[in-house]
Amino acid sequence: MHEIKALIRDIPDFPKNGIIFKDITPVLQDPKAFKKVIDLFRERYVNQNIQKIAAIESRGFIFGAPLAYALNIGFVVLRKPGKLPYRTFREEYELEYGTDAIEIHQDAFEHGERVVLIDDLLATGGTALAAANLLQKAGAELVELAFLIELSFLNGRAKLTDHNVFSFVSF
Numbered sequence: 139m140h141e142i143k144a145l146i147r148d149i150p151d152f153p154k155n156g157i158i159f160k161d162i163t164p165v166l167q168d169p170k171a172f173k174k175v176i177d178l179f180r181e182r183y184v185n186q187n188i189q190k191i192a193a194i195e196s197r198g199f200i201f202g203a204p205l206a207y208a209l210n211i212g213f214v215v216l217r218k219p220g221k222l223p224y225r226t227f228r229e230e231y232e233l234e235y236g237t238d239a240i241e242i243h244q245d246a247f248e249h250g251e252r253v254v255l256i257d258d259l260l261a262t263g264g265t266a267l268a269a270a271n272l273l274q275k276a277g278a279e280l281v282e283l284a285f286l287i288e289l290s291f292l293n294g295r296a297k298l299t300d301h302n303v304f305s306f307v308s309f
Contacts, residue, residue, distance in 0.1 A: 139178075143307045145171055146287065160287055160309065162258055166200065175201065175286060178306065179256070180208040188281060189251040190214050194240065194269050195221070197258035201286060205256060214246045214253070216269050227275045231268035240265065242272045253278040260285040260305060263294030270301055 142165060149159040165171045179201065192214040193202025199215065206213035219228060219239050226241040247253065255269055266283055273280045280301060288294070288305035295303050 139306050142171055142175060142286075146307065160259060160289070162197070162200075162286065165286075175306070176204045176208055179205045179284065182284070182304070183209060183254055186281060187252055188254050190247065190253045190278070192216060192242075192246070192253050192255045192269070192273055192278070194255070194257040194265060198256050201258065202256040214242065216240045216242050216272060227272055229268040229272045229275070231264040233264065238265075240268055240272065242276050244276060246276050247273075247278040249277040250279050251277070252281050254281050255283045257283075257285055259287040259289065260294045260303070261289045261292045263292075263297030266294065267297045270298065 145164040145168060147161045147164055149161050151157065152159040165175065188209060188211060190212040191202045191206040193199050193216065195215065195217045203213050217240065219241055222241055222243055225244045227244055228239050228241045230237050230239040253273055255273060257266065260266055270280055270283060282302040282304055283298060285305040286307060288308045290308045
C-alpha cells in the first residue's frame with residue numbers, strides 16, 4: 139500500500155483554511171493503482187459471504203460500485219436528503235458547524251443481508267456512524283466499515299467501537 143499512499147496528495151486550505159485535504163484523484167487517474175485498490179478490497183471480502191456493498195455519496199461510490207461488480211453482488215447507495223426517489227430512512231449527524239443527514243431506500247436489503255459499507259475516508263466518524271445506523275435500520279447485518287484512508291489523528295474509530303473498521307492507509 140506504500141505506492142497507493144504515495145499517490146495521495148495533500149491540498150492545503152481546502153475546502154477551507156486550516157484543512158489539509160487528502161486528494162485521491164491521483165490514485166484514480168493511475169489505472170494500476172486504482173485496480174490494485176479494488177483488487178485488494180475484493181481479496182478482503184471475496185470469502186466472507188458478503189451479499190451487498192453499500193457506499194456513501196459521493197466518493198464512496200467510486201470504490202463501492204466496482205467492488206460490488208468484482209464480487210458479483212448488489213450495490214446500495216446512501217445519499218444526501220432528497221436525492222433518492224423511493225421511501226427512505228434518514229439519519230442526521232453532527233458536524234463541527236451544524237448538522238447534516240443521509241438517506242437510504244427502505245427496501246435496500248433483505249433482513250439480515252451481510253453488507254460492507256465503503257467510503258473513501260474516515261475522519262471524525264460522524265458520517266460513518268450515521269451510515270452504519272441506517273444500514274441496521276434498513277435490516278442489514280453490517281460486517282465491516284471499510285475505507286481507503288483513515289485520518290487516525292481525528293479518532294473517528296472511537297465513534298465506531300460497536301463495528302468492525304478497516305482502512306488501507308492511515309495518516
